[in-house]
Amino acid sequence: MTFVITVVVGFILKFLLSPPSAMVGWVIGKFELHPKLESKEVTVTFNGKHLTEEEKVRFTDYFNEANFLKKYYIFPGNEKLFLHPETNVTPFVINLKRGKKDVNFFVYSYDDHVDVVKQYKKKVVSYSLSSDYLQKVTMSTKGLA
Template identity: 80%
Template sequence: MIWILVVFGILIKVLMSPPSAVVAWLLSKFELHQKLDSKDVTVTFNGKNLEEEEKNKYTEYFNEANFLKKHYIFPGNEKLFLHPETNVKPFVINVKSGKKDVNFFVYSSDNHVDVVKQYKEKVVSYSLSSDYLQKFTLSTKGLN
């Protein structure tokens, strides 16, 4: 009988304060601006794939960018975010990890970077702050 109480007490303790690795994994599943692994990523600009070194730098800059705010998309307006009427050409990041296929469209402006994340049928938009991403975008304008 005492063993049942001890096991029950340990179980309650683990459920009430889970290990930090479990908490980190659970939070990463709901993270809006997730960290990308450059091995699972292809980055294209103007229809051309970036070279391996440029892709690694771009992925690193994307991971280090600071989240600013989320843009709310009303149902039916997804196409306005996926294909905006602008002259800015986006970097397209395709992430394929297992069955999961996610596309990021990265638009750079003077003071921030807009990201449109598309996965399955969902579209999410948010802004980032990253001087490195903006400078990288300016340095690749000659690739047109």
């Protein structure tokens, strides 16, 4: 009887964890640091103003295509330093609602990289991206055209 239960449980696990499984995609998506965003599901603002639909789609596409460089480690208590850095760069703010949770991305564009601060629940993570387009975006939405 134990052998039969073990075989059945093993078969179910193999089916759920096989590469084409939607379950695998869902589990991986839960832990993805730099997720792919759907432009229809997000709002993008710059300096308190919403981007037009065309600008939002373009910005989201380039955000999705950006190359991940490295993750910054945030020590407990230092979250505010990443959420409100001492810089004169105005961030693009991406708001996303996943289920009941709000996820905010603060995108800071510099000449040589793009810093992203992701805030969800009470957690804050930060990482760096490389994207020619996002790095060239000027401090006004004219850079999106």
